[in-house]
Amino acid sequence: MSRTVYVNGAYLPEEEAKISVFDRGFLMADAVYEVTSVLGGKLIDFDGHAARLARSLSELDMQSPVTRDELLAIHREMVARNGIEDGLVYLQVTRGNPGDRDFAFPDPAKVPSGIVLFTQSKPGLADNPxxxxxxxxxxxxxxxxxxxxxxxxxxxxxxxxxxxxxxxxxxxxxxxxxxxxxxxxxxxxxxxxxxxxxxxxxxxxxxxxxxxxxxxxxxxxxxxxxxxxxxxxxxxxxxxxxxxxxxxxxxxxxxxxxxxxxxxxxxxxxxxxxxxxxxxxxxxxxx
Known part of the structure; x- marks a missing residue:
């Protein structure tokens, strides 16, 4: 069964998930990420990951596309839609798609940040041999x-x-x-x-x-x-x-x-x- 992924506000089958070739995360590695573990269908240390994400974004003068509460809701929805009991939720925020390649940062008022999430199921994650x-x-x-x-x-x-x-x-x-x-x-x-x-x-x-x-x-x-x-x-x-x-x-x-x-x-x-x-x-x- 195909996974559901989250791309810029939409929940999509992974086969339909796309980002622009002009996204700065793809062209410049101009992006930050977090990986949150899931045990028993629940998120481990979510508050810590959300706080570090906010810090990373701040250090790079990048805008968050969602609030902390929205981020938690998206994580929970991703866990539910993909039936994750034990596994990981990967989150990436980019500086977005300015429509062309340029070393200069785009104006965040005109170019919104991009956001992608996907899950990885890892049964028995805590029992790694x-x-x-x-x-x-x-x-x-x-x-x-x-x-x-x-x-x-x-x-x-x-x-x-x-x-x-x-x-x-x-x-x-x-x-x-x-x-x-x-x-x-x-x-x-x-x-x-x-x-x-x-x-x-x-x-x-x-x-x-x-x-x-x-x-x-x-x-x-x-x-x-x-x-x-x-x-x-x-x-x-x-x-x-x-x-x-x-x-x-x-x-x-x-x-x-x-x-x-x-x-x-x-x-x-x-x-x-x-x-x-x-x-x-x-x-x-x-x-």
């Missing part, structure tokens, strides 16, 4: 633009990083800059040493992860020690355990970095416990 065995990552230089805190659709290098990892027989790549880890290709990165959770502090260098914020809050509530600072790739290789967080992977253990096994080579107790806490607490507040 990878969480039982952990991920293997490689490190690669971080050569992305400087505003990584804005969730833009400029994802070419992260895609290349994932392919580099795949070629190396691994699952993902961690970006490094001046010897320190910034983040993963599509996630925030953490190590655990002596019971302390270490992760890079918020700045323009990394994405301000919605799952990151929730996990650190839950870690503090569980009286775990959290240290927000850069850590080197050598520190990571010497860590007791490591993990990543993202909207679709939740908390995912990392068991190997650049061919070096961490601890026992199996998911560690901190990552395992945080995954349990995050899933339990997020389900309680899902909308």
């Amino acid at each position: 990878a969480a039982k065995v952990g991920m293997k990552v490689i490190s690669i230089p971080d050569i992305r633009w400087g505003r990584r805190d804005i969730k833009t659709v400029q994802l070419l290098y992260p895609s290349m990083g994932k392919m580099m990892a795949k070629k190396a027989g691994c699952d993902d790549a961690w970006f490094t800059e001046d010897g320190a880890v910034t983040e993963g290709t599509s996630n925030n990165a953490y190590i655990v040493k002596g019971g302390t959770i270490i992760t890079r502090q918020l700045s323009e260098d990394i994405l301000h992860g919605i799952t990151r914020a929730a996990v650190l809050r839950f870690a503090n509530e569980a009286q775990m020690i959290v240290e927000e600072r850069p850590f080197t790739i050598d520190e990571a290789k010497a860590a007791d355990e490591a993990f990543v967080t993202s909207a679709s992977a939740f908390v995912m253990p990392v068991v190997e970095i650049d061919g070096v096994k961490l601890g026992s080579g199996k998911p560690g107790p901190v990552a395992t416990r945080l995954r349990e806490i995050y899933l339990d607490e997020s389900r309680k507040t899902a909308v």
